Amino acid sequence: MGRKHRAWAVAGSIMLAMLAAPSAACDTGDSAVNTPQLRVQVVATRPHDRSAFTEGLEIDGGLLYESTGLEGRSTLRVDDATTGAQLGRVDLPPEFFGEGVTRVDDTVWQITWKNQVAFARDPVTLAERGRASYEGEGWGLCTLGDRVLMSNGSSTLTFRDPVTFAETGSVPLTSHGTARLNSLNCAADGTVYANVWPTDHILHIDPDTGRVLGDIDASGLLAPADKLGTDVLNGIAQVPGTDHFLLAGKNWPLTFEVRFVPA
Numbered sequence: 001m002g003r004k005h006r007a008w009a010v011a012g013s014i015m016l017a018m019l020a021a022p023s024a025a026c027d028t029g030d031s032a033v034n035t036p037q038l039r040v041q042v043v044a045t046r047p048h049d050r051s052a053f054t055e056g057l058e059i060d061g062g063l064l065y066e067s068t069g070l071e072g073r074s075t076l077r078v079d080d081a082t083t084g085a086q087l088g089r090v091d092l093p094p095e096f097f098g099e100g101v102t103r104v105d106d107t108v109w110q111i112t113w114k115n116q117v118a119f120a121r122d123p124v125t126l127a128e129r130g131r132a133s134y135e136g137e138g139w140g141l142c143t144l145g146d147r148v149l150m151s152n153g154s155s156t157l158t159f160r161d162p163v164t165f166a167e168t169g170s171v172p173l174t175s176h177g178t179a180r181l182n183s184l185n186c187a188a189d190g191t192v193y194a195n196v197w198p199t200d201h202i203l204h205i206d207p208d209t210g211r212v213l214g215d216i217d218a219s220g221l222l223a224p225a226d227k228l229g230t231d232v233l234n235g236i237a238q239v240p241g242t243d244h245f246l247l248a249g250k251n252w253p254l255t256f257e258v259r260f261v262p263a
Contacts, residue, residue, distance in 0.1 A: 031175040037263040038216040044257040054248045056100035057235035067101035074098030090126045100141030104162040111138035118165050132165035140184035151181040171210040185236040198232045
């Protein structure tokens, strides 16, 4: 995620080598071996701003929210989910590194990486309404019913109050214990999808038990000619009313509308 990718380049290279085989994509836990394996089937592509270092993605109704990172370059954008037209944008103060984003009723929450600050924003204008603090790092964010879920780069999901952002509980994965959960999507069926940094894999998770329901290989989306200057896959949002998902990446020229199908 931004400079952490660059600062941890050596560690990331080692992790990528360890994660190269799909059967061991995310861990060595006993039950991980039996996790259903899936792949992506591309339905459509959409243009994406190559300057956007995507950290969070969420579709709410007809609005697409995207949070981007890097100090001095972090933003929050809201687009028309159908046409792609940008409806609003705010820049974070230069000392903040933007991360995950989610909408809860009439509030949009946007978290930060190491700043330990969550911004509460107006869902239309994106104007700041308030701030909340939390301990540790902020990576991904999504809303499931009356709970906000947050990742911090570990294999544990944290539950937060949608109004105060106070922590209300947590659940560790029961397998894939070394997975570094990144951007989150709370799906319509009550499950969660999480990008696994720094890989091309997405885990499908039961947030009540921590059980991993599926391991999705999303590699190969970008053509070789499109990879120059890009960073990792990150950003996942279910297209409302469908079994399709929008996948993004840091500095990617395209987003991909996909389905998850058996490998």
